[in-house]
Structures are given as C-alpha cells and as structure tokens.
Amino acid sequence: MELRHLRYLVAVAEQQSFSRAAAHLHVSQSAISEQMADLEDEVGVRLLERGHRRTELTEPGKIFLEHARRVLEMSRTAVLEAQRAERGQVGTLRIGFFAGGVGDGFPALIRNFRDTHPGVELTLMEMHVTEQWRALQDGRIDLAFTRAPEPQMRRDIRYEVIQHDPMVAILPLNHPRASAKRLDVKDLSGERFVVSSRGTSPSVYDKVIELCMTAGFTPEIASVSTVWSSVILMVQSGEGVSILPYNRQQIGFRDLAFVPLKAKNAFVELCVCWTARRDRILLRNFREMAKEHVRTGRL
Known part of the structure; x- marks a missing residue:
C-alpha cells in the first residue's frame, strides 16, 4: 500500500466520481480505477460502490477513509517537520557550560535562542572543562562553552574561539x-x-x-x-x-x-566546541547567534 492509493481514495470519496477525481489529481481515469482495484484487493474488502452517476463509499470504506486521511495528514506533518529540522527550527540541543567561563550575558543568549527557536528542546548541563570534552566525544552534549581542547582531542572535537x-x-x-x-x-x-x-x-x-x-x-x-x-x-x-x-x-x-x-x-580562550560527526544546521545556527552576541558585547 502506497500513499498514492490513499490520496486517490480520498479524491474519489470527495469528488464522488472517478472521472472528476482523475481531473482533480491530473491523472488518467484508468489510473484511478487500477489503483482503487489494487487497494481493495490488498485490504480485502470492497471500499467503493461504483454507480453510473455517482461513486460512494461502502461502510468499510467510510471507516477506512477516516484512517487514510489521518495517515496522509501524518505524512504531511512528517515532511514539514523534516524540512523544519533541515532549517534548524526543531530538534534537541544539549549545551555544556561551566560557571566560571560564561558571563552574565549567557542567560540572555539562551533566552534569545529559545525565543527564536521555540521548536527546539534546549538543555543546559554544567560541567568542568575536561568533562565537557569527554561528553562531546560520548555524545552526551552537542555543544560546549569551554576552553580550547588539548591537541590530542582535536581529532574528534572542532572549536571556534569566540572571545579572549x-x-x-x-x-x-x-x-x-x-x-x-x-x-x-x-x-x-x-x-x-x-x-x-x-x-x-x-x-x-x-x-x-x-x-x-x-x-x-x-x-x-x-x-x-x-x-x-x-x-x-x-x-x-x-x-x-x-x-x-x-x-x-x-x-x-x-x-x-x-x-x-x-x-x-x-x-x-573561550570557545564553542562540537564534534564534526554530529554537526548539523541547528548547531550552526546556535554558534552564529553566540558569535553575534559576542560581536555586540552581549555575552
């Protein structure tokens, strides 16, 4: 069963006609007929009453239609959420920091990011510098406000200096x-x-x-x-x-x-650190905002 089977069924149900559904979807009427026959074979029940003037849903067809619409809506939501994730608008972000290294502008940066990325679940984790490096390598955090990693760590960890x-x-x-x-x-x-x-x-x-x-x-x-x-x-x-x-x-x-x-x-140096293998647009968005706060003296 494919999503197009469900889209064709919804169109036929709404248009109450194979020909009108075909025109609505910009496909041939034969394609609609074939796909509906395949769908009924797969489901194992008759979903449509085919009449000369009007095509209607059977009782099982009405039940199936409700679920088909939900599946289609879920598929549309999945596409939108994936596109939002690609733009860095949704997801999870775990940030490590140490109190002696971030100033009083750090809370403002976090509030700003939360306000501009309401779909991101953001978690703050306080830990000392070397623990942050290990947490990055282990995948327990995604970003760290920390010191420049020691040379032996730089194979895994990338960093940008944001201030001295x-x-x-x-x-x-x-x-x-x-x-x-x-x-x-x-x-x-x-x-x-x-x-x-x-x-x-x-x-x-x-x-x-x-x-x-x-x-x-x-x-x-x-x-x-x-x-x-x-x-x-x-x-x-x-x-x-x-x-x-x-x-x-x-x-x-x-x-x-x-x-x-x-x-x-x-x-x-105060740095923002991350691992190359886990880098993504959400992390890059946060790093850009952090650098902007530094440039404007807000961090």
Missing part, C-alpha cells in the same frame, strides 16, 4: 599590590599560589605556569581547587594569591582585589 578572557591577579585587599591599576606577574614572585586543577581546567593551569615562568619564577603552589569559586574561597581564607580568567561574577567579592595583568599573553 583576560587573566587577573586575585589578591586580598591588604596585599601591597591590591590597589595597582595593572600588575606585572613578576611582582608575585615569592607568593603562595592557589590554582585551578589541571585535571579540570588545563588551559588555565598551564597559562598560570606559563605567565610565572615567563616572569622568571616557578610558582609555589599552596592549594589546588577544581572550580573557580573554591579558588576564590582559598584566597579569601589567606591561603595565597591566584591568577584566574576575569568574569563579571567576581565583582561581588568586596574583600578581594582583581588586578589586570600587564603581560600581553595574559588571557585564555
């Missing part, structure tokens, strides 16, 4: 350099450092080591924390100083100073 997050020194307010407009990293030589774990944020950890080594010293690491909020807590507790990417969430800590660094390479 400046690194800042995080100091207690009573630190001698707390009031500085900008800070030379070498001024922190001899300090105890609280750092982000390389296991969860390798790019930030490596950048801190790089900045210190370039400034001529190896940092004395007093504590290692897995998330930026824990690093902040350690500095507040007097464990040492730190260097982290700046984000606007840090403004609320009144007992700490966040001092920009002079070094030109004092930044880490």
Whole structure:
C-alpha cells in the first residue's frame, strides 16, 4: 500500500466520481480505477460502490477513509517537520557550560535562542572543562562553552574561539599590590599560589605556569581547587594569591582585589566546541547567534 492509493481514495470519496477525481489529481481515469482495484484487493474488502452517476463509499470504506486521511495528514506533518529540522527550527540541543567561563550575558543568549527557536528542546548541563570534552566525544552534549581542547582531542572535537578572557591577579585587599591599576606577574614572585586543577581546567593551569615562568619564577603552589569559586574561597581564607580568567561574577567579592595583568599573553580562550560527526544546521545556527552576541558585547 502506497500513499498514492490513499490520496486517490480520498479524491474519489470527495469528488464522488472517478472521472472528476482523475481531473482533480491530473491523472488518467484508468489510473484511478487500477489503483482503487489494487487497494481493495490488498485490504480485502470492497471500499467503493461504483454507480453510473455517482461513486460512494461502502461502510468499510467510510471507516477506512477516516484512517487514510489521518495517515496522509501524518505524512504531511512528517515532511514539514523534516524540512523544519533541515532549517534548524526543531530538534534537541544539549549545551555544556561551566560557571566560571560564561558571563552574565549567557542567560540572555539562551533566552534569545529559545525565543527564536521555540521548536527546539534546549538543555543546559554544567560541567568542568575536561568533562565537557569527554561528553562531546560520548555524545552526551552537542555543544560546549569551554576552553580550547588539548591537541590530542582535536581529532574528534572542532572549536571556534569566540572571545579572549583576560587573566587577573586575585589578591586580598591588604596585599601591597591590591590597589595597582595593572600588575606585572613578576611582582608575585615569592607568593603562595592557589590554582585551578589541571585535571579540570588545563588551559588555565598551564597559562598560570606559563605567565610565572615567563616572569622568571616557578610558582609555589599552596592549594589546588577544581572550580573557580573554591579558588576564590582559598584566597579569601589567606591561603595565597591566584591568577584566574576575569568574569563579571567576581565583582561581588568586596574583600578581594582583581588586578589586570600587564603581560600581553595574559588571557585564555573561550570557545564553542562540537564534534564534526554530529554537526548539523541547528548547531550552526546556535554558534552564529553566540558569535553575534559576542560581536555586540552581549555575552
């Protein structure tokens, strides 16, 4: 049984005539007759009462017609939904992020995407950087707001840099350099450092080591924390100083100073990551919107 059998039956039922149905569908009357005979043979019951002036449905034909119309409507809906999916208007999108890496513009981006893509089921999943990379590879998320993947990950993971997050020194307010407009990293030589774990944020950890080594010293690491909020807590507790990417969430800590660094390479990249084998128009639409938010200063 094919959809055309159902379309021909609906046309005959509505036109009450093989000839008028043929004219309506722009096919020959013989084609209509053959297809209706084939349909009745396949169903095993007579669906049509063929008269000289009018063709009518039998009682089984009336029941069959109801289901035929539903099937045709479902097929039309399937086509429309497939076309919407091709345009990136429907589907599911699972986004990984980490709180220390997205600013206060991130919720606005998500709201904007929800408003412009109401047919997309969007899910947010917070996870640290290296967990995001594994989740992308495993297919647990589709996109990630994260740091640039390490070289061994780049066979599977594609990425675009959307912004550079400046690194800042995080100091207690009573630190001698707390009031500085900008800070030379070498001024922190001899300090105890609280750092982000390389296991969860390798790019930030490596950048801190790089900045210190370039400034001529190896940092004395007093504590290692897995998330930026824990690093902040350690500095507040007097464990040492730190260097982290700046984000606007840090403004609320009144007992700490966040001092920009002079070094030109004092930044880490914020990226949107995905896997090539799972890329599709929906993901590309989201990436374009994210880049637009960056260009207009809304992220």
